[in-house]
Amino acid sequence: MPDQLACNAAADRLIYLHGFRSSPASFKASLMRSCFTEAAMADRFCCPQLPMSPKASLALIDALYKPTARDVFVGSSLGGLYAHWLAERYGSRCVLLNPAIYPARKLATYIGPVKAYHDDKDLQWTENDVQELISIESVAITDPDRYLLVAATGDELIDWRDMTARYANTQQIIVEGSDHALSCFAQYLHQVLAFAGFHEALPT
Template sequence: MKTLLYIHGFNSSESSHKATLLGEAAKQIGQANAVISPRLSWQPAMAIKQLEAIIEEKQSQGITLIGSSLGGFYAAYLAEKYHLNAILVNPAVQAPVLLKDHLGPQTNPYTDEEYELTLAHMKELEVLVVTEPAPALYWLMLQEGDEVLDYREALKAFPQTNRLTHEQGGDHRFIEFERFTEEILRFAEIIID
């Protein structure tokens, strides 16, 4: 069975809105187990190990990645490493720079987990930067109204992609994401016409 692996963002959780919408869409077509959304460690190196274990278990059956914000940053690294298709939703392409603004004590508002983000974690992020993405692997989804990230950075980092959804307005969460759930399941070959 083909799998869609949802990778949540910074201080988010496995129950994020987009993950929930995708899970419900898969359930409606009788593929409830096709979408997986793990709770990831806040430590970048640990989160990548968790994701690599899932990919290595499911890769032979076919797996597509979808990541939002920091999850999009992780998805790009993993797509290149394993040569997988990936959907990047408002990705944090400059994560090692952006997260420096959040160094220090953190509380995840969804899980109540408390931790401290340090420069060592920024170094873990730096090794994950994709400098020459393979355009054929990606579907880039951007909304210009993203209040957290500058969408132009993603366009610069992924100048040519297999697919591009670029909308005016919107926000960091990607407003009305549910419009795309069926198309995403098709991209992941969970729906086959």
């Protein structure tokens, strides 16, 4: 993978999809939001609070934004699976940040009450939610050139080798070390935004 990705054609909106139990307050979402705000492009950054249900999450994106192929999806962890599914639905580009790989089996162990990461809110994860994951987790990859994978070898939750195997032939940035949260994300923000086609939001 080259150190710099070529800038793609300009996109209309960046739609960020957070991970399981996460929120728009995640540091990666906050960092990207700041870039768009500083570039006077806040209206082109979208990051909704997703419901627990995978089916409801995907329906929410459709209802709120009516996406097109000119939008770009960026997803972290479970949001990476959603970004993949939506990119295939709309023919869009997507960026996957330590994406969940066939997560239904692992997340089946979380059925019951769970806590949100950022506000300690009580959430409920159900068997039906797991079944919804099963229905989308094997979505195909029709055009690898529309995908950018960012995978950390130090991810403590998802094996980076599973990520690179699942997204073989896509453009990939392999981060040595780091963690599931991609604490070093700021170092790769320029490449992510260039791939997404948001030239004006590139940090200086």
